[in-house]
Amino acid sequence: MKTLRLQNEPIDYTSALAATGTVEDGAVLAFIGTPRRDSGGRTVEHIFYEAYESMALKEMDRIADEAMAAWPITDCLIVHRMGRVDPDKASILVAVSSRHREEGFAALRFIIDTIKKTVPIWKKEVYADGSEWVSDRV
Amino acid sequence: MKTLRLQNEPIDYTSALAATGTVEDGAVLAFIGTPRRDSGGRTVEHIFYEAYESMALKEMDRIADEAMAAWPITDCLIVHRMGRVDPDKASILVAVSSRHREEGFAALRFIIDTIKKTVPIWKKEVYADGSEWVSDRV
Amino acid sequence: MRITIKAFASVKDSLGFSERRLDLSSGTTAEGAVRAVERELGVGIPDFDSLLFAVNEEYCRRDRVLRENDVLALFPPVSGG
Amino acid sequence: MRITIKAFASVKDSLGFSERRLDLSSGTTAEGAVRAVERELGVGIPDFDSLLFAVNEEYCRRDRVLRENDVLALFPPVSGG
Numbered sequence: 001m002k003t004l005r006l007q008n009e010p011i012d013y014t015s016a017l018a019a020t021g022t023v024e025d026g027a028v029l030a031f032i033g034t035p036r037r038d039s040g041g042r043t044v045e046h047i048f049y050e051a052y053e054s055m056a057l058k059e060m061d062r063i064a065d066e067a068m069a070a071w072p073i074t075d076c077l078i079v080h081r082m083g084r085v086d087p088d089k090a091s092i093l094v095a096v097s098s099r100h101r102e103e104g105f106a107a108l109r110f111i112i113d114t115i116k117k118t119v120p121i122w123k124k125e126v127y128a129d130g131s132e133w134v135s136d137r138v
Numbered sequence: 139m140k141t142l143r144l145q146n147e148p149i150d151y152t153s154a155l156a157a158t159g160t161v162e163d164g165a166v167l168a169f170i171g172t173p174r175r176d177s178g179g180r181t182v183e184h185i186f187y188e189a190y191e192s193m194a195l196k197e198m199d200r201i202a203d204e205a206m207a208a209w210p211i212t213d214c215l216i217v218h219r220m221g222r223v224d225p226d227k228a229s230i231l232v233a234v235s236s237r238h239r240e241e242g243f244a245a246l247r248f249i250i251d252t253i254k255k256t257v258p259i260w261k262k263e264v265y266a267d268g269s270e271w272v273s274d275r276v
Numbered sequence: 277m278r279i280t281i282k283a284f285a286s287v288k289d290s291l292g293f294s295e296r297r298l299d300l301s302s303g304t305t306a307e308g309a310v311r312a313v314e315r316e317l318g319v320g321i322p323d324f325d326s327l328l329f330a331v332n333e334e335y336c337r338r339d340r341v342l343r344e345n346d347v348l349a350l351f352p353p354v355s356g357g
Numbered sequence: 358m359r360i361t362i363k364a365f366a367s368v369k370d371s372l373g374f375s376e377r378r379l380d381l382s383s384g385t386t387a388e389g390a391v392r393a394v395e396r397e398l399g400v401g402i403p404d405f406d407s408l409l410f411a412v413n414e415e416y417c418r419r420d421r422v423l424r425e426n427d428v429l430a431l432f433p434p435v436s437g438g
Contacts, residue, residue, distance in 0.1 A: 014152040017170065021226075026174045028228075031239065032166040033357050034159060049356065052284055052349055055333040056356075080356060090166075092357050101169065105247060112239065112357065120330070120349075121356025122285035133286040135355040171438050187437065190365055190430055193414040194437075218437060230438050250438065258411070258430070259437025260366035271367040273436040 002068075003077040004060040006053055006121075011079050011090045020075045021097030028075075029104035030095040031112050035123070037087040039134075044125045047085045052120040056080075059119045063111055071107040073098040078111065080121060091123075140206075141215040142198040144191055144259075149217050149228045158213045159235030166213075167242035168233040169250050173261070175225040177272075182263045185223045190258040194218075197257045201249055209245040211236040216249065218259060229261075277302050277344040281309060284351035290321045306331060306348055307338040326353055358383050358425040362394060365432035371402045387412060387429055388419040407434055 003019065013032075021028040035047040064076040075097040085091045094111050098104040123134045141157065151170075159166040173185040202214040213235040223229045232249050236242040261272045279298050283291045291313065300309055306329045314320055321327065329338050330349040342348060360379050364372045372394065381390055387410045395401055402408065410419050411430040423429060 012152065013155050014150065017151050021170070021172060026172060028170040028172065030168040030170065032155065032159070032168065033239075034164060034166065036164045036237070050285055051356070052282065052330075052333075052351065055330060055349065058333050099174070101171075101250065105243065109243060116354070116357045118335075118354065119356050120284065120328075120351055120354050122352065123355040123357075124285070133289075133352065133355070135285060135352040188366055189437070190363065190411075190414075190432065193411060193430065196414050254435070254438045256416070256435065257437050258365065258409075258432055258435050260433065261436040261438075262366070271370075271433065271436070273366060273433040 001075045002061065002064045003075075003079070004057055004064065005079045006051055006056060006082050007079060008081065008083045011081065011093045013093065016077060016079060016093055017095060020077045020095040025074055025097040026099050027101035027104050028095055028097045029101065029108045030093065031108055032090045033092040034090055035085055035087045039125050042125070042127050044087055045128060046087065046126050047091065048124040048126060048131070049080070049082050049085060049091065050122050050124070051080070051082055056119050056121055060115070063114045063118070066114075067096065067107045067111050070110070071098065071103040073103060073107045076107075076111070078115065139213045140199065140202045141213075141217070142195055142202065143217045144189055144194060144220050145217060146219065146221045149219065149231045151231065154215060154217060154231055155233060158215045158233040163212055163235040164237050165239035165242050166233055166235045167239065167246045168231065169246055170228045171230040172228055173223055173225045177263050180263070180265050182225055183266060184225065184264050185229065186262040186264060186269070187218070187220050187223060187229065188260050188262070189218070189220060194257050194259055198253070201252045201256070204252075205234065205245045205249050208248070209236065209241045211241060211245045214245075214249070216253065277342070279309065279342050279345065280347045281313060282347060282349040284349065286352050287321055287327065287350050290319060291317065292319070300342065304342050305338065306336060306340045306342060309342060309348055310350055323352070327351065328353065358423070360390065360423050360426065361428045362390060363428060363430040365430065367433050368402055368408065368431050371400060372398065373400070381423065385423055386419065387417060387421045387423060390423060390429055391431055404433070408432065409434065
């Protein structure tokens, strides 16, 4: 089962993780990304996420399909927040379930690495005295 | 911060994960183990976990310390259920937080692998027609 | 031919719009379309070489020849997660 | 000397107790203590070679010489997680 979501609301781990994995599975592996407070010496007040939403969902779907074809994982969940996110809150939750954890590790790693390369989502860091799109940095 | 717990109650992901990771961290990686319904062709009705609790907590503490010495992880959470656990419920939650996810992957993997080898906890599978300690199998 | 051009993140800030309809001569490439917009608005997009292009929600090369009703999207390297 | 012996999981089932006090002659090893209990109760623990031993909550070899008040624990390979 694939669950792919872009949402403005905080991520509810319990309901998200309870929906990942079935009684056939032995292992759920999850990655939770949180914006860092410190960014190259500047203090991040909050983050603003923007996406090309329809394309982002298509890319997430493609990544989930690739992972599910490459490893025997049964469920794949990708939830990414949009809009304002405070530094101590989760911006992304990725979870996969599999019968054995080795497969889950490999799949989870692939999914996160690929999301960060190909899904059209951008992060703007907002400081006390301005803001900056992170992707613009050299 | 280390959080090590053996508990009879269901694992609450939200409170457990909210306590893992700080505003300094960028990544929380988590492993959730659930008993498998199917065990070598027999249907598992439920699992019964037993531990040498004082020694198990010492071993968990040692594993957390080793992981925190080997990788720059900031928080380490290990929660294992005791007593009866139904197959679709989490029996174990391990979570680590780190500034970068690569370190978290390596640490999480080490912690789970080592828990499964050294922490004195045993699993008895209960079937409709009997039960069996899993560690007794060849 | 008519196409739609979408801009995101810092590219949206540079161009001052998130979506715009464009009239182009047939045979125009994705890059050609963006250059036409820059000329029309009198702006230059910084770090042009690092930009990513997509047509109809699929990544494409910048020499991709556009067709009637294509939706061209232009954005900086992604930074989600 | 007096020691405490603890048994877990299938070993507890085989021995029929989870904790017992034992009186042993000094110099008895961990394995010797377990063999003494087996003889006393007239039971044999299956898969003896796979068993794990701990003294005072630390894993130890089975030839570990016990001391007064030691807590010896005996259990099958662990299977948590």
